[in-house]
Amino acid sequence: MSRPAQTDLAVLAALSIEPMTGYTVRDVIHTRLGSFWSESFGQVYPALARLRAEGLVDSGTGDRTGSSIHRLTDAGRARLVELMLEPPVSTRPRNGVLLRLFFGDAIGADACRRLVEQTRDRARALLAELEVARRETETGVDEAQRPYRLLTISAGEHSARAAIAWAEESLAVLRTLPSR
Amino acid sequence: MSRPAQTDLAVLAALSIEPMTGYTVRDVIHTRLGSFWSESFGQVYPALARLRAEGLVDSGTGDRTGSSIHRLTDAGRARLVELMLEPPVSTRPRNGVLLRLFFGDAIGADACRRLVEQTRDRARALLAELEVARRETETGVDEAQRPYRLLTISAGEHSARAAIAWAEESLAVLRTLPSR
DNA sequence: ACAAACATGTAACCAGTTACATGATTCA
């Protein structure tokens, strides 16, 4: 995969839902894909300019003064499929909580407990969000897309439930260790 | 957290196990923390130079010509604790598999199935690695550190098992969808 | 003798965030 093809993919994919402004592209990515993807405005706007220059999106004037609505061209749709079929780029892992727990003896069980509790609470919050997303998807999404969307929600649910189970087990262990 | 404090933390933490060369620092991070952390040589060597300049590590000559053994100073040990107690920096999520599955309708169930199978196979391989790590940790690690190390192994196991369960469920769903 | 592993470091590049600068529209 060439340049910031990751961002290109996400932007083209967002536009495949429907034509929208750059602001909305970022917003859709943020709110709908937020649990597994992210883009900043600083990425989205240059990406749109690049994609427009390559003829992959076509930008018309939007509702407001100065705003533009971007829509996929046929070439853009083809490029989207092309990028989708490329092997996913896996970013190197960087889990600050696990790094700290691995060397947890240096800060003691109490400090570690707080980290684990935070992880658990975030997983719970995510699970609650996913519950909402699941309901919305089961009613408000096109039948062809629905099973795919549900797959990603299910991934989040499995992962969040695993995190909660791990956190609870870990807290039980940490309570038996010296607090430092 | 200031400059590349993430890398400083990982390097100082590695050196807290025992004094070692830069090469070994990277190797320890790669092999022992590999499932949740990563550093490249291009990060480790400049970090060591910086930490040495700040008096946080002390570098003596190693076994080979040109090699140096780095060890934590008292200031380095204090800095390590300081960094460990700072809130973990969470990197924004970027899961290429879920991004593709969300828009899976564009490439069809067959292509998605391959992605899910790959995810499942990787999780299985990780689980096997963690099994080895668990055995090594249960026998070969200092009693004070052992429970903390096991916590991180357990996190990997929970997450891998969740990924496998999700993948199997998802494959069942995908088999019912048109292949495109 | 040769390959693999150990060892160090730099330079170029790239991906991505944050902050800044600016302004329009909507709604309470």
Next chain:
DNA sequence: TGAATCATGTAACTGGTTACATGTTTGT
């Protein structure tokens, strides 16, 4: 009227990877 949201874009920075360049030691 003022705050929140919608909207666009740039610039500086930073965190990180990859590739390059170089050489030693160990083990087969």
